[in-house]
Amino acid sequence: MAYYFVMPKAWKFFVSFEIPGGTGTLPLTVEAKVSEYLSLVMQLIFAFGLAFQLPILLTLLVRVGFLKTQTLIKGRRYAVVILLTVAAFITPRTSSAKSCFLSRFTRCMRSPSSSRAASSAAAPNARPSSMHDIKSIRENPAAFDAALARRGLEPLSKKLLALDEGKRDRKTELQQLQQRRNEVAKSIGTFMKSDPAKAEELKKEATEIKARIAAFEAESEGDAESAALTDELLRIPNILASDVPQGRDEHSNKELRVVGNKPAIANAKDHVALGEGLGLMDFESAAKISGARFVVLKGELAQLERALGNFMLDLHTREFGYQENIVPLLVRDHALQGTGQLPKFENDLFLTIRKLTEDEMSEELILAKKQIEQEKRGESPDIDMDTMLMFAHAGFKSMMNRFFEEQKWLIPTAEVSLTNLVREEILDASKLPMRLTAWTPCFRSEAGAAGKDTRGMIRQHQFSKVELVSITTPEESDSEHERMTACAEEVLKRLGLHYRVMLLCAGDTGFSARKTYDIEVWLPGQDAFREISSCSNCGDFQARRMKARYRKSEKETAFVHTLNGSGLAVGRTLIAVMENYQQADGSIAIPEALRPYMGSKSVIGKV
DSSP states (O other): OHHHHHHHHHHHHHHTTTSTTOOOSSOOOOOHHHHHHHHHHHHHHHHHHHHHHHHHHHHHHHHTTSSOHHHHHHHHHHHHHHHHHHHHHHOOOOHHHHHHHHHHHHHHHSOHHHHHHHOOTTSTTOOOOOSSOHHHHHHOHHHHHHHHHHTTOOOOHHHHHHHHHHHHHHHHHHHHHHHHHHHHHHHHHHHHHHOHHHHHHHHHHHHHHHHHHHHHHHHHTTOHHHHHHHHHHHTSOOOOOTTSOOOSSGGGOEEEEEESOOOOOTTOOOHHHHHHHHTOEEHHHHHHHHOSSOOEEOHHHHHHHHHHHHHHHHHHHHTSOOEEOOOOSEEOHHHHHHHTOTTTTGGGSEEEEEEOOGGGSOHHHHHHHHHHHHHHTTOOOOOOHHHHHHHHHHOOHHHHHHHTEEEEEEOSSTHHHHHGGGTTOEEEGGGOSEEEEEEEEEEOOOGGGTTSSOSTTSSOSEEEEEEEEEEEOTTTHHHHHHHHHHHHHHHHHHHTOOEEEEEOOGGGSOTTOSEEEEEEEEETTTTEEEEEEEEEEOTTHHHHHHTOEEESSSSOEEEOEEEEEEEEEHHHHHHHHHHHSBOTTSOEEOOGGGGGGGTTOOEEOOO
């Protein structure tokens, strides 16, 4: 009972240091950080106070026979969640502080993936930045809404500007406090000799202002308006270039050029019939190991894929000036946020989970882990005061499980790793453009492609690709886009493959791109052109998300422009070579450009 009598009075005293204009009930001088700390402690104690008493209450209920031990085991954390929620709502704090607390609590209650997309706590400086210039939206909301309409989206400027206004009001209030702090600091020196009493009054005011500024800055980390604005902006695609044709889907894409001629192949087989006929392509064994949309390449077909990757890397590095890189295949949330895959396209990605070792956990987490493992085995966990108090601290099971895991994403393309090399960097303009390449495995869930291309290697969960990335200035990005596309085309020209280049329409252009060229190669086995490379100019869209800049002058910086493209998708190039170079007996002729990589072999025959 003492808790309920003493806590409100203690709370009222300590929170008075946080409320703008408030004064403590005792004549104490409290430094800003001390006030912030005490206020935070009191907030936590009050919010979790009910949960702290839960072990005592439940133990008493068991002793008097009102509850059974098994019922207690099954329902204890549900009770904790309910009590935490109630505690959060009854906590008597300022409205801004309460909204901050509740926004954080709500984010914790979301699915793990949503929380990850909102912020990546494991990474320093990982808070997402705006990828659209809110100042530009503020100055011309109609133009922004018109740009969204080209993407088939509803107007959003009104909603964004309302969130921005709330954020700016808080910023203005903070700036006013900072300005007053500076004025008071100057006045103290003036009155120290002429009016010591006035100087002491100003010192007290300065202390109060410092505390209020500290409270403002602490709250700004969880500011609801700022978090909501960032979340909205993260989900809005790039603004399209003016020359992107209007249209809803691939049927409105514009054909720019066709290169080469279709080969004359009677009764052309597709790559599956050819590969299985040679005994070098095995989908059945791959399905036993990993499920659908995987393949095992054997012998000379495996060698041919390796030859294609090496050929592409040699061409791009030796003739076109790209720097080869070996990059991480596992990345953190903020890397995928930077290039635009998160948060909107999470379902297209693969997430990896590593269980933490006990050396990496605190004592409390080790105990919690043992409790959960006992439950999974159907055993009755030992319920004592310490473990129940620990669960009161931990909250709920899904949060606990995330404490036991380190989570990273498999890259869907080396674009993610290569582009993030300039994250939070200020580059020297003289070193631009940066041209980077990497040959990596890529991993995609193909969640939006259910039922499409289920036969063969066209759409796989795992495939290899040679990626091209350019980092350049706004003035050079359009010409760099044309150059990158030409580099990708050159691979097909040297392999003697028939292809065409398409300018994608508004409805078919990817989320992060402002303009995209698709290169489509002819596949005789399908009697159709199929995409083998997409070369995109992303403008400053990714750079804003990554805070990647270059130095325009001694005093001025600007966002870089980023570009990416496939140079090429190695697996699809393998398909194209097989189908275009198939022989009447089912063998595959090896293009001249690849023979040095194949030990001078000219034909792949049946094993």
